[in-house]
């Protein structure tokens with residue numbers, strides 16, 4: 194069952210792309226995602242895939258070429274990071290509003306400036322409102338599994354939205370881990386062939402994509418997008434179930450770690466969830482009832498699921514590896530707390546922690562300190578500093 | 591199956607195509623661009639030599655040509671008033687107002 198390998202995250206993702214064998218890949222290199230098109234272009238040159246590889250001159254062109262190819266009827270994939278994603282900005286919205294099921298790996302990296310090539314989530318978090326589904330993966334295995342599932346989610350007839358496969362730059366993209374790959378034919382059977390209903394190269398149906406969409410129409414088209422995003426929760430769960438039947442690897446919209454009786458909880462995305470699990474184990478050994486929630490999907494936001502998992506905790510820390518700079522807290526914090534409110538989970542005290550910006554190392558001890566802070570917060574009458582920077586040198590005034 | 595001509599300002603979100611894609615060709619006839627006009631070309635028939643230089647210049651095919659190969663008056667349903675035809679006419683047979 195499966196092929197045991199040891200691969201870096203990027204190598205695993207490039208291999209998933211080889212197995213999917215998309216019609217078109219258009220990409221421009223940017224650290225730390227560069228290896229994906231690099232490995233993939235070797236597959237193209239060695240005849241391992243039938244893909245048309247388009248080496249473009251910028252990320253704006255990369256996403257434009259992806260949009261053109263997808264509109265033409267092709268199955269399309271790409272990858273980027275940080276400022277590369279920023280340069281795609283305009284086209285991200287075009288891709289999602291034209292309902293083109295493009296799958297892109299976003300290897301998370303700090304968006305400049307000042308210049309920094311290390312991991313945080315400011316790139317994909319900045320794009321959270323662009324209408325793309327966003328999956329987040331903790332490990333190489335999850336990055337590999339997510340991109341295979343992403344293809345099915347994106348192309349589902351009720352969804353037709355692009356999907357971003359987000360995982361941590363260097364930490365996940367460049368570290369080599371044990372991984373279980375699927376056999377090529379199983380991946381091909383799982384993703385199936387892509388036959389869009391409407392596409393530009395169909396000689397029997399002359400369509401126009403992206404026409405002028407004035408006041409009587411854009412409002413309703415936006416609602417159609419919102420509906421697709423809302424329905425995506427069920428489709429993601431369905432695809433995860435089929436993936437579980439194929440691989441035995443079980444996924445959900447969120448992962449709960451030792452939450453059953455937890456009094457203090459951390460909510461965190463991607464690789465830091467691994468660090469946090471170790472902190473949970475250490476503190477549990479000391480008798481503290483702590484737990485962890487790792488959202489595996491950020492768009493659509495699993496608000497009901499997170500709120501439900503938090504309903505019995507005394508205090509929760511929501512950790513963001515990006516600061517939305519709204520003066521209140523990180524993006525995961527603001528979405529989590531509003532989900533708590535509308536799902537009537539208002540008892541837990543909630544704190545926003547910004548952590549790891551620009552690749553600042555976050556160790557098990559740092560996460561342990563968060564849980565200890567939560568113990569204090571739970572006992573405080575009035576908590577005023579709900580927006581904190583974890584490990585800030587010099588502390589706050 | 592969606593038909594573009596049936597999608598109008600009263601259509602509901604369920605009646606519109608995903609992403610606004612138009613599934614059938616030849617439908618610009620359904621879109622009256624005439625109400626974009628702020629200036630209007632006026633055809634001065636007595637000056638017209640029927641040279642037809644104006645006809646292919648019109649981006650909206652708003653200058654009809656009849657079976658005898660003669661141009662007719664403007665189709666104001668589609669003429670958006672750009673004035674290109676009046677510049678193309680060498681005989682002052684089109685005046686913008």
Ligand code: SF4
Pocket residue numbers: 631647648649650651652653664668669670671672673674675676
């Ligand atoms: S004004 Fe412009 S749109 Fe109107 S008839 Fe002349 S060329 Fe055509």
Ligand code: SF4
Pocket residue numbers: 637638639640641642643644645661678679680681682683684
């Ligand atoms: S260009 Fe002037 S003269 Fe020639 S057909 Fe048109 S209106 Fe008549």
